[in-house]
Amino acid sequence: xxxxxxxxxxxxxxxxxxxxxxxxxxxxxxxxxxxxxxxxxxxxxxxxxxxxxxxxxxxxxxxxxxxxxxxxxxxxxxxxxxxxxxxxxxxxxxxxxxxxxxxxxxxxxxxxxxxxxxxxxxxxxxxxxxxxxxxxxxxxxxxxxxxxxxxxxxxxxxxxxxxxxxxxxxxxxxxxxxxxxxxxxxxxxxxxxxxxxxxxxxxxxxxxxxxxxxxxxxxxxxxxxxxxxxxxxxxxxxxxxxxxxxxxxxxxxxxxxxxxxxxxxxxxxxxxxxxxxxxxxxxxxxxxxxxxxxxxxxxxxxxxxxxxxxxxxxxxxxxxxxxxxxxxxxxxxxxxxxxxxxxxxxxxxxxxxxxxxxxxxxxxxxxxxxxxxxxxxxxxxxxxxxxxxxxxxxxxxxxxxxxxxxxxxxxxxxxxxxxxxxxxxxxxxxxxxxxxxxxxxxxxxxxxxxxxxxxxxxxxxxxxxxxxxxxxxxxxxxxxxxxxxxxxxxxxxxxxxxxxxxxxxxxxxxxxxxxxxxxxxxxxxxxxxxxxxxxxxxxxxxxxxxxxxxxxxxxxxxxxxxxxxxxxxxxxxxxxxxxxxxxxxxxxxxxxxxxxxxxxxxxxxxxxxxxxxx
Numbered sequence: 126x127x128x129x130x131x132x133x134x135x136x137x138x139x140x141x142x143x144x145x146x147x148x149x150x151x152x153x154x155x156x157x158x159x160x161x162x163x164x165x166x167x168x169x170x171x172x173x174x175x176x177x178x179x180x181x182x183x184x185x186x187x188x189x190x191x192x193x194x195x196x197x198x199x200x201x202x203x204x205x206x207x208x209x210x211x212x213x214x215x216x217x218x219x220x221x222x223x224x225x226x227x228x229x230x231x232x233x234x235x236x237x238x239x240x241x242x243x244x245x246x247x248x249x250x251x252x253x254x255x256x257x258x259x260x261x262x263x264x265x266x267x268x269x270x271x272x273x274x275x276x277x278x279x280x281x282x283x284x285x286x287x288x289x290x291x292x293x294x295x296x297x298x299x300x301x302x303x304x305x306x307x308x309x310x311x312x313x314x315x316x317x318x319x320x321x322x323x324x325x326x327x328x329x330x331x332x333x334x335x336x337x338x339x340x341x342x343x344x345x346x347x348x349x350x351x352x353x354x355x356x357x358x359x360x361x362x363x364x365x366x367x368x369x370x371x372x373x374x375x376x377x378x379x380x381x382x383x384x385x386x387x388x389x390x391x392x393x394x395x396x397x398x399x400x401x402x403x404x405x406x407x408x409x410x411x412x413x414x415x416x417x418x419x420x421x422x423x424x425x426x427x428x429x430x431x432x433x434x435x436x437x438x439x440x441x442x443x444x445x446x447x448x449x450x451x452x453x454x455x456x457x458x459x460x461x462x463x464x465x466x467x468x469x470x471x472x473x474x475x476x477x478x479x480x481x482x483x484x485x486x487x488x489x490x491x492x493x494x495x496x497x498x499x500x501x502x503x504x505x506x507x508x509x510x511x512x513x514x515x516x517x518x519x520x521x522x523x524x525x526x527x528x529x530x531x532x533x534x535x536x537x538x539x540x541x542x543x544x545x546x547x548x549x550x551x552x553x554x555x556x557x558x559x560x561x562x563x564x565x566x567x568x569x570x571x572x573x574x575x576x577x578x579x580x581x582x583x584x585x586x587x588x589x590x591x592x593x594x595x596x597x598x599x600x601x602x603x604x605x606x607x608x609x610x611x612x613x614x615x616x617x618x619x620x621x622x623x624x625x626x627x628x629x630x631x632x633x634x635x636x637x638x639x640x641x642x643x644x645x646x647x648x649x650x651x652x653x654x655x656x657x658x659x660x661x662x663x664x665x666x667x668x669x670x671x672x673x674x675x676x677x678x679x680x681x682x683x684x685x686x687x688x689x690x691x692x693x694x695x696x697x698x699x700x701x702x703x704x705x706x707x708x709x710x711x712x713x714x715x716x717x718x719x720x721x722x723x724x725x726x727x728x729x730x731x732x733x734x735x736x737x738x739x
Contacts, residue, residue, distance in 0.1 A: 135258060135297070139250040146250075149243035150306045154313040156236035158450060243306065255294035258478060262286055265481055270488040271552040272513075281360075285481055289474035296471010303468075307457035314454055321447045325428050329420065329451065361391055424451060488551060488572065495569045500562060500578050500658040500689065503527045504549070508558035511548055511712075518544045519712040522558070526705075528658075531690045533700035535733065536709035542693045545709070546661050549691070551575055580652035582684075584664035586644040588636030593621055594628040596636070597651050607654060614683040615650035616676045617643070642677060649680045660688040664695050697734050706730065 136143060262285060274282075319326040368384060428444050509522040519541045526532050534542050547553055549560060551567055559566045567575055588596050597608050608628065612618040620643050624630040636644045652660065662681065678699065694700040701720040708716040708729045716728050723730035 135254045136250070138257070139253060142246045142250040145246040146243045146306075147309070149239045149246070150309045151313075153236050153239040153243060153306075154310045156232050156239065157310065158313050158317045247302070251294060251297060254297050255290055258293055259286065259290045261482060262290065262478055265484070268486055269481075269484060270486055271547070272487065273484065282481075285478055289478050292474035293471045293478065296468045296474070300468050300471070310457050311454055314450055317450055318447060321443055321450070322428075324431075325424065325447060328427055329424060361388070361395060364388055364391065421448065421451065424448065488554060490571045491569065494571045494574075495565050497562070497565060497570055497574050497578070500528060502563045504659070504689070505561045505564075506558070507561065509548065509555050509560060510557040511544060511553065512556045513544075513553075517712060519548070522714060524707065524714070524717075526689065526691070528689050529687065530704040531685065531692065531702065533692045533694060533703035533706040534709060535694060535697060535700065535706060535730065540709040541712040542709055543663060544712075546581075546663060546691060546693065550579060550581070550661070578657055579659045579661055580655045580657040581661045582645075582648050582652050582663065582681075586636065586641075586648045588632060588639075588644060588647060590631065590634045592626075592629050592631055593624065593647065596632065596647060597654050599651055601655060608650075611650045611654040612647075614653050615646045615680040617646040617650045617680075620646075645677050646680055649677065649684055653684050658689060660684060660690040662690065662692045662694075664693050697730075697737055708733075 266282060266286075315326060315330075318329065364387065368388075425448060428447065504526040506522045506524040509519060510517065511519040522545070524532075534545055536542055544553070548555055549567070551572055554568065559568070561567065562570070562575070562578070589599070594603060594605070594608050597611060598604070605628075609618065612621055612628075620639070621627055621630075630638075632638050632647075636647065639647065692700055692703060700706060703720070705717060706720060706723055707714050708723070710729065716723055716726060716730050718726070724734065
């Protein structure tokens with residue numbers, strides 16, 4: 126029930142649509158039942174036309190309690206008028222029959238118009254709910270702390286955004302159709318049946334729950350199976366994504382067979398669970414129909430026995446109409462059984478989506494944050510320590526970086542260099558101590574204000590499947606002149622001018638249409654365009670050949686002008702100009718000073734420089 130309430134919560138913005146859908150479903154159900162009631166005057170006409178011709182007109186006043194008598198007398202009077210006003214009884218019967226047929230067609234027309242209107246208001250609700258969930262999920266992904274993406278597989282998140290949202294959409298659609306249409310149809314049918322024969326209707330109500338219980342037992346196991354299937358789908362998506370990203374490595378290590386076997390194992394398990402789910406779903410519909418027919422047969426026997434023994438005032442034509450109307454409950458029952466399959470899948474997917482939506486964001490802005498838009502004095506690290514999963518990554522970092530100065534961070538892999546800058550950008554919060562900008566603890570600033578002060582150029586260039594200009598202006602307003610100027614300073618304009626569409630050229634997934642050096646220069650152009658006072662370079666030239674590195678280094682010099690910079694470098698020849706160099710080892714600063722000071726110290730830094738010169 127709780128899961129169903131979670132599903133319903135997304136319907137709240139569409140309450141007007143729900144009410145209109147219910148209203149038109151009620152009208153559709155009323156006219157649907159009324160259309161089958163037309164069987165009674167039709168059968169009367171066919172079986173008892175001679176008796177009708179001898180009757181006199183009877184007037185019955187309208188009220189809910191004598192609705193059956195009112196409808197019957199009204200139609201009998203109309204048919205009687207046609208028969209008595211005609212030259213022969215046969216001619217009158219033809220006129221009366223034509224009237225009944227036209228009236229029945231009109232009732233069916235109105236029923237289907239109202240059914241369409243009910244679906245019309247449901248359509249925008251269905252797509253709107255799916256769109257809202259998808260948007261909420263995407264926005265949550267943007268807001269979540271960086272550590273979350275280190276712990277989760279990308280394929281899982283992609284499955285949530287695609288398959289799970291689609292399953293929720295199907296689940297909501299079928300729930301809405303079942304919840305707002307079928308109960309109304311069943312209720313209208315039962316009321317009509319009760320008016321026709323209270324005794325038979327009570328008998329039906331005693332035996333219907335048995336078939337409902339059997340159908341419910343079948344659908345109960347679908348939810349867990351659906352959850353397992355979606356989890357496997359996530360794993361398959363992750364594996365496919367890893368395969369595409371690492372196809373060169375897979376081929377170079379001739380790992381195609383191992384990769385195929387791994388995928389085959391998961392795919393077969395997914396296929397097994399999916400097949401079992403489909404079989405259960407397919408069983409629900411014919412089983413519900415068979416059980417419904419069994420109930421009809423029991424009612425036929427019970428009602429027929431009443432007529433044969435004349436233990437009821439029920440006429441043959443009314444009994445036939447009762448059976449036909451009762452048979453219409455079978456279709457809503459089938460709809461219930463089919464809908465349960467999609468609802469259970471939708472609820473299972475919604476639970477997975479809500480696991481993300483309800484994930485606590487470990488990096489949050491405080492309510493009374495300090496506004497900051499400029500960097501004027503210094504960045505200070507005071508006794509900064511950081512632990513990741515009980516492992517101490519940085520230990521007691523004390524450092525001051527004055528505005529306009531260049532700080533270089535060196536050390537072997539795993540020393541804590543990347544963590545150092547991720548703490549500054551507040552992708553993580555420090556475990557102990559504090560980082561301050563102009564005397565303000567960065568935890569007192571909004572993340573937006575903090576990161577607006579910084580521009581980042583990473584070792585692995587991240588570009589987007591978009592135009593050159595949109596990649597450069599990322600997060601900022603597009604100003605053509607500024608984009609071109611930033612590109613020239615980054616020496617990117619040289620290759621951009623040779624692209625077919627220049628700045629409008631789409632560079633493909635992660636800039637695949639560009640070389641490594643071109644990608645890096647585009648990233649530098651993006652940093653120049655942002656024009657942030659603090660610049661962070663994370664091994665920006667480590668993957669480049671000599672020719673590309675020369676252009677990128679020239680571009681970096683343009684970028685570094687008048688900036689406060691933090692530079693992580695693998696090639697130590699690129700950081701000799703820094704105002705201060707710190708050497709990290711096991712998360713601690715073991716040496717610090719200028720290039721010449723550290724070389725004279727003949728310690729860790731000098732060993733690293735000497736090794737690179739060999």
